[in-house]
Amino acid sequence: MNADTSTRRPGGRSARVRAAVHSAAVALVAERGADQVTLPAVAERAGVNSSTLYRRWGTLAALLADVAKHRGDVDAPPLVGDLRADLENQAVWTLAELSRPGGIAFFRAEVAPDVDERHEGLRECLRRVSERFRPVLDAARERGEEPPSLERVLDRIIAPLYFRVVFSIPGTDEAYVRELVAGLLPGRPA
Amino acid sequence: MNADTSTRRPGGRSARVRAAVHSAAVALVAERGADQVTLPAVAERAGVNSSTLYRRWGTLAALLADVAKHRGDVDAPPLVGDLRADLENQAVWTLAELSRPGGIAFFRAEVAPDVDERHEGLRECLRRVSERFRPVLDAARERGEEPPSLERVLDRIIAPLYFRVVFSIPGTDEAYVRELVAGLLPGRPA
């Protein structure tokens, strides 16, 4: 559909509107939950005419997906060259990302788009998570270590975090992330 | 809100309407995804007047929660008295349940209800999953074994299944469930 809503006229109004809409969307999702948010509501909060939202994004799902796509990837922790530390860092960052108000909502947003695009959204979302961990594992392999497979990282780290955040299970914090990583790298002591 | 929509007049029409609505909801969620379903749509599919749905359930979220609440718990596999086998059975059943068309949608439905009730819905949903595994672990403990904690089962079995179903990761099948269980019960060979 819209290839990239951010490029066309990066200079001025367009970008401002975009920013206003994005932060309005984030705010509303955070305080009401994604299910209670509508495009007109976002438009009003952003001080923008709702026809703009319909024209630029078309649907709430598309807007949320756009927000999700452009929110991550900042503040992502750098690799330090130690498998355990890198796994912990990325996992902690991921946890923080998920825990942000509306975090899971946006995580899900890319999953939600209408049936035809769904598969695409799923893949994209999973891909983005994967791409955060793949370099860690690759780097370790370069150093001659034998890191766990990406699948294993998904099962043992990401999945539990995702699950626990979705269900608001208490005690899901940085220390817990370390436990998860430790469980995955049993041999090597901290 | 509505204590139990099933009791009042279990005899006849009420129950038929209920059944028709439930199966219409299941069908629609399965074929369009929960986000594309509305109460009027369910009403039409069920051959029921939409005002009935508004009066009995009020919102789509409430309806889906009701459906979710009354769908599971049948066909649940019995305990056979072997930790590994019981874990596998329950996990396989859970996987099947999640994989059903719209399975995750209903899983999520109990999570979705409006903000105030949300915490309640979360707890309920998690509780129901937990209650399926707790007896397995308790039974094992009775026999003098030392089963993993429920938390551990959630992290190592349920979470990966949930995650993999949500993201349609291929190869998430019965054999995979066995691997997960095996990873959790390392000492004891099959």
Next chain:
DNA sequence: CTACTAAGGCACAAATCTTTGCTTTAGAGT
């Protein structure tokens, strides 16, 4: 500075979704 044009605002139409008062249907009790 001026012309060009993408993008936003406005207003109105159409489609949906929600709600509500009143009527009708059909279980349940006697």
Next chain:
DNA sequence: ACTCTAAAGCAAAGATTTGTGCCTTAGTAG
């Protein structure tokens, strides 16, 4: 059978959400 009444149907009003044509604004290029 007859009555009582919970629950369903009907219909119309209200509220929201979507979709569109036309005009205005303000980056951008020359």
